[in-house]
Amino acid sequence: MSVTTQNPGRGSSETARLLSTVDPGRRRTDRVMQVLIYIAFGLAMIPLGWLIFTVVAQGADRISLDFLFQSMRNIFGGDPRGGIYHAILGTVVITALATVISVPIGILTAIYLVEYGKGWLARSVTFFVDVMTGIPSIVAGLFAFSLFALIFGPAVRIGVMGAVALSVLMIPVVVRSCEEMLKLVPNELREASYALGVPKWLTIVKVVLRTSVAGLTTGVLLAIARVIGETAPLLVTVGVTDSINANAFDGRMMTLPVFAYRQYSQGNAPCPGGDTATCVSDIASQNAWGAALVLIAMVLALNLIGRLITRWFAPKLG
């Protein structure tokens, strides 16, 4: 049976007129807003594109296997040897330690706020998390410094101090993003679990966390990306070194942002007789750009991993 409405002829032009009426003002506003939004997008992209272009252009030449796998031990002046291995190692160790401290505290706090918290305690936790989000990073660094100075004396510089300073910055970010992710889990799933006679804690572990694991992982990785580039708190807590030190509980460590800052502030090296194979006058500046490029690549890699994990663990449909 075909249902084809016969055009009554007279009505069709009437209908066409009714349906095609366009408010010219609305169409104009639409166009203007569209252009404005594209311009805003373009403006926002300029600094990002420019920054990545500059860092790649200035840093790519310095990248080599030696640069990635050697330290700066016994490298002085314009000596173009040496590398950032000690700084990469320091950044990885300190950031990993900060993550180990922050993630359990952050996720458990988020679980408390979403699943249990009510009344003044939950409100004050939320308030102080908000306040912590705004703490300047140097204040976090000084806090960790004075905390460890009280225990170990004033001259102490060890990696774990930096990890504590970064945790102070990281915990509120983890709490906030995980809280949002846990709130996204539909209440119906919690009720479905309760109705099967599953206790609350098992419901949280096996339904709520399992359903939101993709979002939680992304949140944690973004929090890591947020603190991995911190310079000031590490400068005051971890100090600087030219040697490889993988032990966060003994001695100073180097980190990528601090390395870039130190190299940049050294300025040009004196090379009597101009640049040669053993003396490059702007080598420190090149080292800084190379370290910056590696740091950006690490942040980018973390974001990519976050994307992939989101895809793997997302609840599957169909």
Added chain:
Amino acid sequence: MAQRIDTKDLNIYYGDFRAVEDVNMTIEPKSVTALIGPSGCGKSTFLRTLNRMHEVVPGARVEGTVEMEGVDLYGPDVDPVAVRKNVGMVFQRPNPFPTMSIRDNVLAGVKLNNKRISKSDADDLVESSLHGANLWNEVKDRLDRPGSGLSGGQQQRLCIARAIAIKPQVLLMDEPCSALDPISTIAIEDLIGELKQEYTIVIVTHNMQQAARVSDRTGFFNIAGTGKPGRLIEMDDTATIFSSPAEKATEDYVSGRFG
């Protein structure tokens, strides 16, 4: 395994607000009891007190007693988690766990409780529960696919399979067909007819034809006005409620004259 439930002077509160007032009701074992009434009259709230799901909402509490075979479900020694293991529930919107396969959804009551179960026992439980929910033939070839990929009606039957897999004494259904098309609705209604051989079933529905088709006894809830508590107006055999109810309000409601 079906059990009888009696409520005595049951008052249900959300904070200070009394949502349901003085319900005295007897729910017979191995029968289907339908609860009908206008929106907001407390049917679902009442249903949720029967397996202590009510108290999941902050500030919610009850007064009076809900007795299963003489044991007060709100007694001091009673564990709400144990109550919910014996009184299963199917919700208005199908809510399979999105991270689990069809098979794992059926086994959710076992797996979420960290109970060990052998592979062959699990296979038997999956098959018998899905048979019980009339879903086995439709999904037996794709047990490892996600449960959320099924149609709405199949998802709801999956939720029923999940509920009966924990072998409850009583099965509560909160408008189980209101999100489903007529064909899926018929499938669930047929299933309810079969399930009452083994379970005590309480179903909340807005569809009076459905109440008339599936239930043995019907309770009519009504509300005097906004902000007033809901009350059980009348409860009787379904045939009586729909042909010659004792109360005028019931007759008006079932015949479509209300408001």
